[in-house]
Amino acid sequence: xxxxxxxxxxxxxxxxxxxxxxxxxxxxxxxxxxxxxxxxxxxxxxxxxxxxxxxxxxxxxxxxxxxxxxxxxxxxxxxxxxxxxxxxxxxxxxxxxxxxxxxxxxxxxxxxxxxxxxxxxxxxxxxxxxxxxxxxxxxxxxxxxxxxxxxxxxxxxxxxxxxxxxxxxxxxxxxxxxxxxxxxxxxxxxxxxxxxxxxxxxxxxxxxxxxxxxxxxxxxxxxxxxxxxxxxxxxxxxxxxxxxxxxxxxxxxxx
Amino acid sequence: xxxxxxxxxxxxxxxxxxxxxxxxxxxxxxxxxxxxxxxxxxxxxxxxxxxxxxxxxxxxxxxxxxxxxxxxxxxxxxxxxxxxxxxxxxxxxxxxxxxxxxxxxxxxxxxxxxxxxxxxxxxxxxxxxxxxxxxxxxxxxxxxxxxxxxxxxxxxxxxxxxxxxxxxxxxxxxxxxxxxxxxxxxxxxxxxxxxxxxxxxxxxxxxxxxxxxxxxxxxxxxxxxxxxxxxxxxxxxxxxxxxxxxxxxxxxxxxxxxxxxxxxxxxxxxxxxxxxxxxxxxxxxxxxxxxxxxxxxxxxxxxxxxxxxxxxxxxxxxxxxxxxxxxxxxxxxxxxxxxxxxxxxxxxx
Numbered sequence: 001x002x003x004x005x006x007x008x009x010x011x012x013x014x015x016x017x018x019x020x021x022x023x024x025x026x027x028x029x030x031x032x033x034x035x036x037x038x039x040x041x042x043x044x045x046x047x048x049x050x051x052x053x054x055x056x057x058x059x060x061x062x063x064x065x066x067x068x069x070x071x072x073x074x075x076x077x078x079x080x081x082x083x084x085x086x087x088x089x090x091x092x093x094x095x096x097x098x099x100x101x102x103x104x105x106x107x108x109x110x111x112x113x114x115x116x117x118x119x120x121x122x123x124x125x126x127x128x129x130x131x132x133x134x135x136x137x138x139x140x141x142x143x144x145x146x147x148x149x150x151x152x153x154x155x156x157x158x159x160x161x162x163x164x165x166x167x168x169x170x171x172x173x174x175x176x177x178x179x180x181x182x183x184x185x186x187x188x189x190x191x192x193x194x195x196x197x198x199x200x201x202x203x204x205x206x207x208x209x210x211x212x213x214x215x216x217x218x219x220x221x222x223x224x225x226x227x228x229x230x231x232x233x234x235x236x237x238x239x240x241x242x243x244x245x246x247x248x249x250x251x252x253x254x255x
Numbered sequence: 256x257x258x259x260x261x262x263x264x265x266x267x268x269x270x271x272x273x274x275x276x277x278x279x280x281x282x283x284x285x286x287x288x289x290x291x292x293x294x295x296x297x298x299x300x301x302x303x304x305x306x307x308x309x310x311x312x313x314x315x316x317x318x319x320x321x322x323x324x325x326x327x328x329x330x331x332x333x334x335x336x337x338x339x340x341x342x343x344x345x346x347x348x349x350x351x352x353x354x355x356x357x358x359x360x361x362x363x364x365x366x367x368x369x370x371x372x373x374x375x376x377x378x379x380x381x382x383x384x385x386x387x388x389x390x391x392x393x394x395x396x397x398x399x400x401x402x403x404x405x406x407x408x409x410x411x412x413x414x415x416x417x418x419x420x421x422x423x424x425x426x427x428x429x430x431x432x433x434x435x436x437x438x439x440x441x442x443x444x445x446x447x448x449x450x451x452x453x454x455x456x457x458x459x460x461x462x463x464x465x466x467x468x469x470x471x472x473x474x475x476x477x478x479x480x481x482x483x484x485x486x487x488x489x490x491x492x493x494x495x496x497x498x499x500x501x502x503x504x505x506x507x508x509x510x511x512x513x514x515x516x517x518x519x520x521x522x523x524x525x526x527x528x529x530x531x532x533x534x535x536x537x538x539x540x541x542x543x544x545x546x547x548x549x550x551x552x553x554x555x556x557x558x559x560x561x562x563x564x565x566x567x568x569x570x571x572x573x574x575x576x577x578x579x580x581x582x583x584x585x586x587x588x589x590x591x592x593x594x595x596x597x598x599x600x601x602x603x604x
Contacts, residue, residue: 051497075500084492086354089545091491092262102488103500107481133260155499 001062001077001158001187002027003048008057010043010211017043018054019211025189025204027158030182032202032219033191036232039208041191042083045161048189050074061159075103079152080161081145087137093147094132097123100154122153126180142173149180162190166197195223199238199249207231220247229254263544264598270549273542277556284560285336288567289328293575296324305329331460332563334468334524335580338457339531339562341472341521343539343554344479346532347547348514351490352507353416359533360518363423364400366529367430369522372396373452374434378441389452390464390523397519400426405511413504414511416493454579455528457566464524471520475513476555482506483547490545530584531558534592541595561588 003025010018018040025031033041046052047059050066059066061077079100100122101115123129126146131139136147145165152160162181166174174194178201181188192198198205198219205222207215209231215222220238228236234251241248265273286305290296296304304324307313313321342360349358360366376392387395407422408414438449451458485506488496496503522528535558536550543549562580565587569578 046494046497049494049498051494051503070500071497071502072500075498078498080494080498082492082494082498084494086491088354088356089490090262090540091487091545094261095487095544095546096491099484099488099491099499102484105484133262135262152498161498 002060003159003187003189004058004060005044005047006058006060008044008047008054008059010040010047010052010054017211018047020057021208021211021213022057023206023213023216025187027187028185029203030188030190030201032198032205033189033208034193034195034198034205034222035208035214040211041208042163043211044208045080045163045189045191048159049078049080049161072103075155075157077157078159078161079155079157081148081152081163081165083163083167085144085148089137091136092132093123093128093134093136093139094119096136096147097132097151097154100151100156103155118156119150119154122150123147125153126150140173142169142176145169145173145177146180149177153184158187160184160186160188162188164191164193166192166194195228195232195236195251196249199223199247200241219249223249261544264542266544270543274552274556277553277560281336281556281560281563284563284567285332288332288335288563289324291567291571292323292328294323296320296328300324326461330462330465331457332566334457334460334465335562335566336559337465337468337472338455338521338525338528339535339558339560339565340555341468341475341517341558342528342532342562343535343558344472344475344551345514345518345521347536347550347554348479348486348510348517349532350536351486351547352510352514353420354490354492355416355420356537357533358420359530360514360522361527361529361532362420362427363515363518364404364426364430365397365515365518366522366527367427367434368400368403369393369397369519370453370527371430371434371437372399373523373526374437374441374449377448377452378437378445390467393523393526394467394519396430397515397522400430401512401515401519414507416507419511451579452526454581455526455584456569456577456579457525458570458577460524467520468524471517475517476551478513479551482510483551486510486547487545490547525580528562528580528584530581530588531562534584534588535561538592538595541598 005021005023008018008021021044033044035041047054050071053067066074097119123132126149128143128146128150165177178197182201202219205219206213207222214231215227223236225237233254235254236249236251238247238249286298286301289301290298300320301324304316304321307316308325346359349363350356372392372395373389376387376389403426404422408418441449485501488499488501489506493503536554539550539554539557543553565580565583568583569580
């Protein structure tokens with residue numbers, strides 16, 4: 001499903017966060033949102049999943065504008081793994097994943113066998129089928145992210161949004177999660193901090209800086225040495241990976 | 256691992272059993288509580304009287320027993336049940352809508368506003384406020400404080416959890432300050448009535464006192480049961496809920512209004528019964544887990560049972576004197592709650 005952002009601006013307490021952001025994401029493939037802290041990655045994502053209403057501009061998910069659709073309609077088209085998940089409650093893993101059916105169920109609908117099957121399949125798919133009976137908050141960080149991914153899959157939405165999904169994960173869990181996401185085949189938009197991960201796992205990058213889109217395109221084009229120096233203040237280069245031979249982004253402190 | 260395995264103390268078929276047992280327990284507790292008093296009436300006779308009033312045949316009853324059971328005790332026991340259930344539900348709503356475990360009807364200024372209204376009515380003697388009656392003045396005070404919290408907490412028509420807690424605490428402090436001032440100025444005769452009201456009591460309740468809390472609880476219960484799933488989403492995060500297709504701002508405003516009206520209706524009738532709205536939802540979550548589809552029905556019934564039993568204690572512990580309910584909700588509730596909490600920590604380890 002196509003995602004089109006047109007002229008989106010957001011200000012929070014008169015501080016401009018996004019400034020006329022325009023971009024188009026084709027159906028399928030993984031798009032990485034990259035940029036320094038405070039560049040507007042999370043804010044842009046929040047506009048896409050209807051958590052934040054832009055002051056100006058439009059967001060199209062498929063044919064429909066997000067703020068002209070109901071919250072439920074958007075919930076059936078966009079699933080998101082956020083960073084705000086509260087751990088101060090005892091939801092089991094199964095209950096957590098089952099929440100993904102929320103936008104599909106009517107006010108008085110009970111959980112159907114189909115709902116349960118979808119949730120179980122999603123949990124199996126992320127390799128967490130064994131953990132259904134566990135309390136979500138007691139899992140490790142990597143396991144939690146996989147469960148939240150399973151919840152997003154349970155939404156059966158064609159668009160998947162990830163807000164810094166590898167934050168706080170050890171390196172093994174980071175790569176595992178990104179491999180998993182890559183293999184899903186959904187239209188995926190992920191805010192990523194690690195430019196090497198962005199290079200390795202994304203088909204397309206959108207570079208944000210101070211609330212504006214600086215560049216879009218394949219990772220090798222977007223992360224040119226000049227641009228990386230200007231935006232991130234470091235030296236960067238793409239080199240063949242010594243183990244896999246695939247493009248690999250390396251950095252060094254400024255000269 | 257079987258498919259039904261769950262980390263919660265009670266799940267699956269056990270949940271149905273729990274609701275059935277609690278509901279049966281409520282019936283027994285109500286019948287027993289009606290029977291106990293200055294004149295004890297055997298449970299069998301209580302059932303006969305209630306049966307006669309519900310299904311006809313009151314002529315055959317002993318007039319004295321009938322009056323004790325139906326006119327004096329039944330309304331107060333049922334009011335205790337309604338208040339317990341209503342305040343517990345309000346507590347569930349408030350804890351979820353601000354995602355703060357300390358939230359309860361007390362914290363949000365609604366009880367403070369009701370108290371101020373009631374105390375003005377109790378001490379003013381005459382005038383506009385006295386004309387409303389204590390319950391009417393309490394309800395007016397609760398609505399005024401809700402409006403104040405709303406105006407203070409909203410930013411561009413939206414409510415944020417933290418601002419809501421802070422606004423609620425501020426309004427409650429203001430209301431309590433004014434109430435304290437009025438208490439100091441009250442004469443000793445009025446003061447006892449004020450203290451009794453502030454700590455809550457169902458003594459002297461008659462059938463008309465039941466109307467407002469009953470209607471409010473019924474309406475809010477029906478509405479809440481359709482919102483259990485979005486509330487689950489809201490209880491893990493605003494952004495998560497938005498991502499799951501929940502209109503977070505609208506849900507939060509509706510929950511605040513619903514739980515405040517419910518609190519106002521209950522508190523106007525029974526006074527400031529604290530702790531029920533805080534403790535019952537937590538205790539229930541420790542047993543059935545946090546899913547609102549389970550928490551709502553169990554909180555409603557468990558809260559009712561709890562307050563019926565507490566009311567029973569308040570009028571039997573020092574017969575023939577009666578104590579305010581608020582003293583015992585805390586004294587009996589807190590130890591029970593702490594035991595449950597320790598169990599939870601062990602289970603999580």
